[in-house]
Amino acid sequence: MKMALSIIGLIAFIYLLAAIPLSITIMDENLSLSIRTISDLVKNYVTGLLNGESFTYQEGKNRTYSYLQDISAYFFTSLRYLLLAGFLSVLIGMLISAWYSKSKREWVKDMIGFLGTIPDFILVIFLQLGVVFIYESTGLRLARVASRSVDENAYLLPLITLTLIPAIYLIRTLSERTYDVLSEDYILTAKAKGLKKRVIYINHVVRNILPFLKADLHKVLAIMMSNLFIVEYLFNIRGLTAMLFGGTMYQYNLIVNTLFALVFLYLMVYWSIRLLILLLERVFAHD
């Protein structure tokens, strides 16, 4: 019941959000929002679902394409980046947080933390400037600064950006959890029994961190989705988000469909990482 309600809420939200740019008018410095336009747009979209018109989009003048046919390439490009970055950041986060929680070196924490506060777009621009600088001074082509075409996607820099930011978030939150777990009584008991540090980590610490990772996953993915927009835009990657900003004309169908595709993308990445966590549980938390 609750599930159904929230799905209906999300659909309504997407319909509304996509309609707002078309229904806002500014006349004589007065902002007005036309409810009528919104309801018309939604009505058109819903009737278009039946005859298939909602699944087309236009490019230029009178060139109509099928959305469902074209979207898969965009979708899988985004999915590829997100999955790779997601897996990497979860693994890096798990590994480093164990060390980070115990470390007394506050300056390393300063560095990692500051890296975490740097927004994605600044990181992207610095990476691009860095690559250009290295190329200009040594002639070495380290990585692609942007994608030139669909076949020549930039991979290294986008993946660095997409991995680093959620990984740092994970390191910071998971290390706090690790710290809490390490001060629990069962760790003291295990220590008193004479278990080795490594054994305590593998058998007691990691398995008690995993639930927190699961709970934090939505937050991590929200960060990654927001990064995806910036990364695809600045590196000129033809992913899903390019559909939102690419066209010169604002098409309601296109925007609504793409937003739904984004939700779908989110769910796919979410469940893939959940599978990874399940795998980790099999290894570390089996009884």
Added chain:
Amino acid sequence: MTNWRLWLGIISTSFILFIAVFGPLFAPYEKDYVEPTGYYYNGPDDFGIHASPYPPSKEHLLGTDQWGYDILTLLLYGAKYTVFVGIGVALIRIIIGGSLGIWFGLSGREKKKTGTIFGLLGSIPTFLIIYFLLIRITINSPLFVIELILLQSFLMVVVGFPGVYAAVFSKTVELKKELYITATKALGAGKLRILWKHIFPHLKGTLLAMFVKEIILVLTLIGQLGIFNLFLGGTILRLGGPPVYISISRDWAGLIGQWRSFIYDYQWILYSPLLAFVLLLFSFYMLSRGIELKQKATLQKYPHI
């Protein structure tokens, strides 16, 4: 050990605030001054034209942009928008989210499970929501700069305060379980007294730390919108040829957004606002680290291994 991070944060933040308030007084040029393009002739072998963008020099400490505007001047004039909107939006988020969170945390039940809707909404980032709301308003807007900034700030508060609310709510619910709260209740204290005498003093430090972190989040949001050409205070779009987006208020995130394509040539144009923005984030980050460490020293638990 002195908490040097806190002091560094306080000093650099005050420096930034000083620039935000008094920056225009120190600006070497007028806001609209454009360095003219011209030619020089020193002899038959030494002549040519000089045209913007001018690299950093004695006349233009940080150089000029592609139209000849002095970058240092623009930065000094634009600082107030970035800094004060960042602080103001974060403050209002904390005040609204914090007071609602404490109030409902005290009267509310155990934290209910966060619904799926919240999780699914994560697939649509906050800046995208603001993007759709503002895209028709910000670009070539007939509204005044200050009206537009108020509207943008209002939206940034609306998308941000639920997060603060949720965090404060769960903290309050945790605190409510403490024995001293039960004891005060047993002695007959009212809700307001518990709130003011017991919950709030405990949360004060957390709220302060959250405030500084919110400032960083708001600045990030402003920057992300700037990347998509929605600048604080409005965007001028010039068509005819490749589209050119110009920030009206010259706020720092807007300058980064409008010059972001200068990564191959004339990089000094991009470096200055970028470094200014990073400095801004750095000072608030140091402040938040300082506060965090100060709190950690008072409420520390020790690990067993």
